């Protein structure tokens with residue numbers, strides 16, 4: 301409002317529709333600015349930042365053992381009670397999870413489990429494409445969690461992608477270096 | 489023999505006109521969605537064909553194969569009549585529109601108009617007035633709240649812009665001393681009417697926006713407050729009829745603006761073929777329509793009446809008087 305009255309408050313501006321003219325000039329300049337559309341999923345895809353909280357994954361230590369000590373702190377702190385941990389003692393006498401299940405359908409991706417974990421065993425990773433037709437498929441077990449991709453080391457970019465409906469992975473990406481989507485946003 | 493050739497030529501011209509008018513909405517919808525998209529920093533249709541070029545075809549197939557739904561409470565006769573009533577007049581009007589002088593093909597002179605009526609302007613305004621009945625009947629027959637509100641708005645809106653629109657072109661008629669569109673264009677060979685009639689053009693164009701029911705005056709279909717206005721209950725091919733009619737009228741107002749005020753096929757500065765000049769000017773006005781659509785908000789219903797009666801009508805009357813005094 302203020303911008304319009306500034307330039308067209310005088311009667312001459314009023315008589316010649318300065319406000320409408322300003323509006324037309326603005327939309328015309330927008331017409332030749334870069335579009336912000338991300339053509340997901342068949343052309344482009346967003347790689348999230350490394351701080352992104354996506355699908356969980358479980359880490360292994362240097363010897364390839366699962367890091368989790370089945371302390372159940374994550375299950376305790378989880379506001380949705382969607383983690384279920386059942387401990388057992390392995391041959392070396394360490395406490396390990398026999399069962400570690402996360403119900404992704406209930407998870408709200410708060411990341412509290414990651415914060416609570418004393419063994420730095422669980423974290424929320426980069427993956428965000430795991431929609432499913434059945435909520436049973438969203439209960440993810442220990443071995444699947446171990447196989448999930450970890451944190452992104454570079455992110456915040458749009459990369460080219462292609463839609464693949466044959467395999468489980470729906471959107472494949474080729475390269476890791478994309479363009480920064482925010483460059484197209486106009487700041488006036 | 490002469491008669492047969494002449495008759496065949498007319499039939500050919502009419503068929504060509506109908507074909508063009510029926511097919512033109514396809515590229516125009518694509519263009520409109522693209523322009524709208526880019527103005528809003530989107531891309532518009534991208535998936536069907538190169539940059540979505542085949543999107544209108546896909547939409548057409550969808551509309552053709554959709555269920556043709558008639559509400560149980562509707563007045564079936566009027567409901568079926570309305571789309572035809574909306575579609576036919578814009579097509580009929582184009583018979584009277586000249587697109588250029590004449591071209592010679594294989595030694596025969598072929599005029600670029602279907603007929604040269606001496607009262608073409610009157611014919612255009614009379615016939616295009618009928619189109620409103622399609623909109624009114626469509627909204628009434630559907631027997632639904634939104635549709636009736638849309639058609640009621642059209643009733644009120646129609647009078648407030650048809651009168652200024654009719655008055656706005658009188659100045660042009662006075663300048664050309666003729667109501668034939670061909671003579672009007674010929675009279676502008678040196679100076680376009682826009683130079684003498686800027687007010688007339690302004691009134692004509694604003695009224696034309698209302699006539700074509702485009703933003704900022706698309707009160708009859710006002711998606712925001714009336715669902716889809718008068719064609720809320722229409723689906724499938726009948727809906728497509730209304731759409732084609734809307735685009736045909738948009739085209740008609742553009743063509744009339746060019747013919748009446750912007751010198752028709754008379755070019756300036758750059759010597760281009762006359763028909764190309766004509767097309768370029770019409771394309772500019774069509775773009776203007778789309779540009780307006782994605783820039784302006786919709787005027788309120790009472791505001792449109794105020795504009796029609798308190799601004800456009802006095803302006804057009806003053807224009808007639810000033811033109812008359814200047815001609816004396």
Ligand code: SF4
Nearest residue numbers: 378407408410411413
């Ligand atoms: S992210 Fe939050 S809701 Fe999800 S499993 Fe971890 S603690 Fe529970």
Ligand code: SF4
Nearest residue numbers: 368369371372374417
């Ligand atoms: S993931 Fe961490 S917090 Fe959860 S049970 Fe294992 S060690 Fe404990």
